Amino acid sequence: MKDSARDFYDSLAADYHRIFPDWDASMTRQAAALDALVRRELGAGPHRLLDCACGIGTQAIGLARAGHRVAGSDVSPVAAARAAVEAAARGVALPAVAADMRRLPFGPGAFDVVVCADNSLAHLLTARDVAAALREMRRVLTDGGLLLLTLRDYDDLRRTRPASAPPQVSHGTDGRSITFQLWHWHDDGERYDQEYFQLVPEGDGWEVRVRRTASWALTRSEVTEAVTAADFTDVTWQMPETSGFYQPVLAARARPR
Incomplete structure (x- = not known):
């Protein structure tokens, strides 16, 4: 990810909640939609979940409140630090670290679910970088684990x-x-x-x-191709009218190795 993206989110972190009419309400609504997808694919859990572009915790905090064991990482150390603070203020633990999604600091198979939401993948501007990030998401997922990735309707x-x-x-x-x-x-x-x-x-x-x-602006077919090449299978897309999430959501399973 280019330094400009890290600098952008470092600068925005203190004001990120201002994107939403009501950040806490958006947090609850988005987590409910993603949690429903997790439960449908993997059962009730709780599951080990990584939000690899956690920002200030918009999805991660709600998913932790839903009972999952959530860790966060983000290219912005300022955003990751705020996510941990905001989670604690809401009564949940969210260990969060600064990390580029192309080089995740977690072991192979550490998670049952990886979430990459809020159009985060779109900040990678080359096919090589997109492929590197998706390979890392696959590496840290257990066999059969679930990837949830959301992008604008490009x-x-x-x-x-x-x-x-x-x-x-x-x-x-x-x-x-x-x-x-x-x-x-x-x-x-x-x-x-x-x-x-x-x-x-x-x-x-x-x-x-x-x-x-x-x-x-990656199209759904381009993302599907890249996800499949990164050793995922059973790729599907859910549109907002069916998922309840505000962006199209890709769901895929980590192909057993």
């Missing part, structure tokens, strides 16, 4: 190439904040640069915070 976005994402209004103890993105598509029609704007209350006005990063 099948549609590659076709329409929007110039922006809809604004989100968050309500917090310091008032309302507004988050919106501008997207600048590369000539290849697949990758794009993001300008991430947040308007945060400051006195009688607003402070404008701007962060920048890049993403690769």
Whole structure:
């Protein structure tokens, strides 16, 4: 993952909750959708689960509250540290470390489930890096273990190439904040640069915070091919209307070796 992604999430970590109208409600809703998929595939558990792009804990905390034994890792040490603190404040343990998903610091077969959510894989901008990350996810999964990976609906976005994402209004103890993105598509029609704007209350006005990063708009067929090549099988996609999760979700099983 490029340093720009780590720097982006280091900078955003303190404000990441502002992406959501109500972060705790989103945390509960997203974990419920992912937990239902885990239970359907593997049974009630609890299961050993790694969130390999845990950020500040949006999915990991809720999954820990659902009873799973969750560990987190993230390319951003600032985000990973906040995830552990936020989990403790909500009464659950979430050991979280700073780690690049292409080089996970866990042993082979350490987990029953690996989650890679919130469009995190898209920050890897080459096929080689995507393959390296997926191989690592497979390595740390037990045979037959479950991969859950979520991305934006890039099948549609590659076709329409929007110039922006809809604004989100968050309500917090310091008032309302507004988050919106501008997207600048590369000539290849697949990758794009993001300008991430947040308007945060400051006195009688607003402070404008701007962060920048890049993403690769991987289609579902491209991701399916890469996941299959990384030694996964039984690849399926669940769309939001059936999964309850806000992005398309890929589910796959680690092929026994």
